[in-house]
Amino acid sequence: MHPLLSKLSSAEPLKDFSTAELNQAADEIRDVLCNLLETRTAHFASNLGVVELCLALHSTFDFRKDRLIWDTGHQVYPHKLVTGRYAEFSSIRTQGGLMGYPNPQESEYDLFMTGHAGCSVSTALGLRSGDDLMGEPERKSVAVIGDGALPSGIVFEALNNAGFLAKDLVVILNDNKMSICPRVGALAGYLDRLRSNPFYTGLKTEVVRALNHVPVFGDPAERLLAQMKEGVKAGVLGGMLFEELGLRYIGPIDGHDVGLMKKYLAMVKTMPGPVLLHVVTEKGHGYKPAAEDPVYFHTPPAFDANSGPAVANAGSGQPPYTSAVRDAILRAMDDNPKVTVMTAAMCQGTKMEPVRERFPDRFFDVGICESHAVAFAAGQCKAGMRPIVNIYSTFLQRSYDQIFQEVALQDLPVVFTLDRAGLTGPDGPTHHGVYDIGYMRLFPNIAVMAPAYAGEVEPMLQFALQHDHPSSLRYPKTSGFDFQHLPSPIELGRSETVREGTDGTLIVFGALLDAAMEAAQSLAGEMNLKVVNARFAKPLDRQMIVDALSDSPFCLTIEEGTLPGGFGSAVLEVANELGLDTRSLKRLGLPDLFVEHGKREDLLDQTGLSAEKIAASCREMVASELESRN
Numbered sequence: 001m002h003p004l005l006s007k008l009s010s011a012e013p014l015k016d017f018s019t020a021e022l023n024q025a026a027d028e029i030r031d032v033l034c035n036l037l038e039t040r041t042a043h044f045a046s047n048l049g050v051v052e053l054c055l056a057l058h059s060t061f062d063f064r065k066d067r068l069i070w071d072t073g074h075q076v077y078p079h080k081l082v083t084g085r086y087a088e089f090s091s092i093r094t095q096g097g098l099m100g101y102p103n104p105q106e107s108e109y110d111l112f113m114t115g116h117a118g119c120s121v122s123t124a125l126g127l128r129s130g131d132d133l134m135g136e137p138e139r140k141s142v143a144v145i146g147d148g149a150l151p152s153g154i155v156f157e158a159l160n161n162a163g164f165l166a167k168d169l170v171v172i173l174n175d176n177k178m179s180i181c182p183r184v185g186a187l188a189g190y191l192d193r194l195r196s197n198p199f200y201t202g203l204k205t206e207v208v209r210a211l212n213h214v215p216v217f218g219d220p221a222e223r224l225l226a227q228m229k230e231g232v233k234a235g236v237l238g239g240m241l242f243e244e245l246g247l248r249y250i251g252p253i254d255g256h257d258v259g260l261m262k263k264y265l266a267m268v269k270t271m272p273g274p275v276l277l278h279v280v281t282e283k284g285h286g287y288k289p290a291a292e293d294p295v296y297f298h299t300p301p302a303f304d305a306n307s308g309p310a311v312a313n314a315g316s317g318q319p320p321y322t323s324a325v326r327d328a329i330l331r332a333m334d335d336n337p338k339v340t341v342m343t344a345a346m347c348q349g350t351k352m353e354p355v356r357e358r359f360p361d362r363f364f365d366v367g368i369c370e371s372h373a374v375a376f377a378a379g380q381c382k383a384g385m386r387p388i389v390n391i392y393s394t395f396l397q398r399s400y401d402q403i404f405q406e407v408a409l410q411d412l413p414v415v416f417t418l419d420r421a422g423l424t425g426p427d428g429p430t431h432h433g434v435y436d437i438g439y440m441r442l443f444p445n446i447a448v449m450a451p452a453y454a455g456e457v458e459p460m461l462q463f464a465l466q467h468d469h470p471s472s473l474r475y476p477k478t479s480g481f482d483f484q485h486l487p488s489p490i491e492l493g494r495s496e497t498v499r500e501g502t503d504g505t506l507i508v509f510g511a512l513l514d515a516a517m518e519a520a521q522s523l524a525g526e527m528n529l530k531v532v533n534a535r536f537a538k539p540l541d542r543q544m545i546v547d548a549l550s551d552s553p554f555c556l557t558i559e560e561g562t563l564p565g566g567f568g569s570a571v572l573e574v575a576n577e578l579g580l581d582t583r584s585l586k587r588l589g590l591p592d593l594f595v596e597h598g599k600r601e602d603l604l605d606q607t608g609l610s611a612e613k614i615a616a617s618c619r620e621m622v623a624s625e626l627e628s629r630n
């Protein structure tokens with residue numbers, strides 16, 4: 001079915017492939033990608049776009065020795081297919097199978113496990129520098145970075161350092177005019193101008209030929225000419241920004257012409273110093289619907305095998321927390337003209353398109369620049385606005401210091417809405433949002449909250465917007481829990497008891513309340529459990545903790561976050577301060593290790609957080625209680 005790919009146990013044979021064979025390999029890769037989408041959701045359009053680039057790279061370099069870093073890593077599928085992983089490819093993004101990102105445990109061709117954008121130039125430069133220091137200067141270093149990732153602050157930190165160190169380094173800018181959403185920002189405009197460059201449109205050959213006849217060395221007059229030549233070249237050919245930073249800029253070139261790219265790659269491979277090769281590709285190339293709608297096809301739902309195009313997810317019926325937060329934000333913006341929203345390039349994933357359309361002046365997509373988003377929000381807040389920073393839990397890690405300095409230290413009432421807080425499923429350890437409880441509750445002044453059911457989202461957001469200090473709300477990638485009960489109003493540091501009982505207490509922080517309630521109900525014949533919706537990880541409801549530890553035979557804390565530094569740890573800290581006996585307290589949460597990729601439900605079960613496993617923990621607590629009495 002894939003005669004070329006199926007024979008590749010490494011990328012080595014690619015260097016002997018003719019252009020026709022490389023093009024056939026490209027067709028085979030696209031066929032595999034389309035087949036994969038018949039079985040599951042996966043990163044699609046970005047991978048379709050880099051097929052020729054990947055083949056050209058692997059047929060020019062030997063990345064078992066040379067160094068290749070794919071920025072972010074979501075476009076690494078073609079790379080996996082030509083580096084000995086064709087046979088296992090159908091397992092990608094399933095538990096125990098290949099990761100959807102680079103993974104050094106899978107292959108010597110993968111150097112870093114990544115999933116967050118922006119670090120490729122830094123790590124490639126670090127490899128270059130390390131190889132020099134280790135006495136291996138012949139190893140080449142290549143970073144491939146997308147136009148969406150390019151504006152990340154760290155990329156400019158790396159370019160700044162690369163231009164200064166002047167080491168051999170190849171940076172390939174994969175410009176497809178897209179982030180997940182259409183790219184934004186001033187750099188986008190700059191790249192657009194480079195694209196309209198006659199070099200790319202084919203009119204430049206004459207100018208280049210003429211410039212190439214200007215001598216580079218010689219007397220001062222010649223040197224002046226040479227400098228002018230560089231200036232003219234950069235000015236005429238574009239890329240002045242990169243040239244000024246000390247990188248040679250080459251391009252833009254057609255990223256779907258594998259033969260052409262091989263020529264350019266062979267050239268930059270031997271060029272001294274840092275070089276940026278600007279490659280123009282089409283996101284979704286080779287599958288028309290994806291090229292026409294690359295936003296939808298960034299990570300589309302599984303294809304309908306019969307009708308071909310992707311179909312919408314069936315879903316579980318209840319809208320996801322993401323939609324509940326979006327709707328609550330829309331209403332808050334309707335009510336209060338001071339409310340603004342920041343996204344860092346995740347408008348689609350956070351379902352914020354309606355906010356973008358309805359409030360274009362109060363919605364800010366800053367690009368993949370999470371630290372800037374937070375400091376920017378702090379500035380707006382100081383000016384009197386009420387900004388909401390809406391970022392995935394895992395990506396907000398990039399803003400740790402801005403949360404500390406620009407927000408918490410100033411005690412500014414910025415609201416953080418942390419989407420994907422919990423196990424995100426097939427993306428795996430790079431994307432699980434499991435550290436935010438710890439990193440948010442660490443700083444003074446912040447109120448750290450989590451809605452436990454869909455109906456709690458709006459009052460919690462309203463509370464946050466009226467609170468005169470920083471606050472955060474976390475919620476996972478799942479349907480909102482449709483919990484029918486009479487909720488108590490949200491008060492700072494107050495929990496809510498949602499089920500009475502005297503045989504044990506379950507204290508839940510966030511959306512695992514549904515599992516805890518199910519566990520309590522399933523045990524109703526054996527024990528009568530109290531269930532508390534903690535609402536706040538900071539400040540904690542101290543009286544609730546006193547009651548739970550004094551009046552209840554056992555107590556379980558439950559959170560979809562890592563145990564170190566998490567909600568349960570916070571409860572233990574308070575209990576310790578209050579001099580309470582904590583021997584009957586057990587913390588349920590994620591272990592101190594990187595949880596792999598898989599289905600969220602399976603991962604929750606394996607980590608003891610499904611309703612069944614919570615019930616089993618309750619039985620164990622009762623058993624050990626009885627044992628300690630005997």
Ligand SMILES: Cc1ncc(C[n+]2csc(CCOP(=O)(O)OP(=O)(O)O)c2C)c(N)n1
Pocket residue numbers: 046049072074075115116117118145146147148149150176178179180283344345346368370395398
């Ligand atoms: C720090 C960080 N923020 C956000 C994301 C989410 N994200 C993944 S891919 C992507 C778009 C990247 O665009 P680009 O680099 O141009 O790659 P393309 O998909 O266009 O090939 C975004 C925003 C991320 N992975 N890391």
Ligand SMILES: CC(=O)[C@@H](O)[C@H](O)COP(=O)(O)O
Pocket residue numbers: 072074115180298299349420424427431477
């Ligand atoms: C590569 C990347 O970081 C994103 O594409 C991420 O996979 C999106 O996750 P969701 O599918 O949960 O929005």
Ligand SMILES: [Mg+2]
Pocket residue numbers: 146147148149174175176177178179
């Ligand atoms: Mg792009």
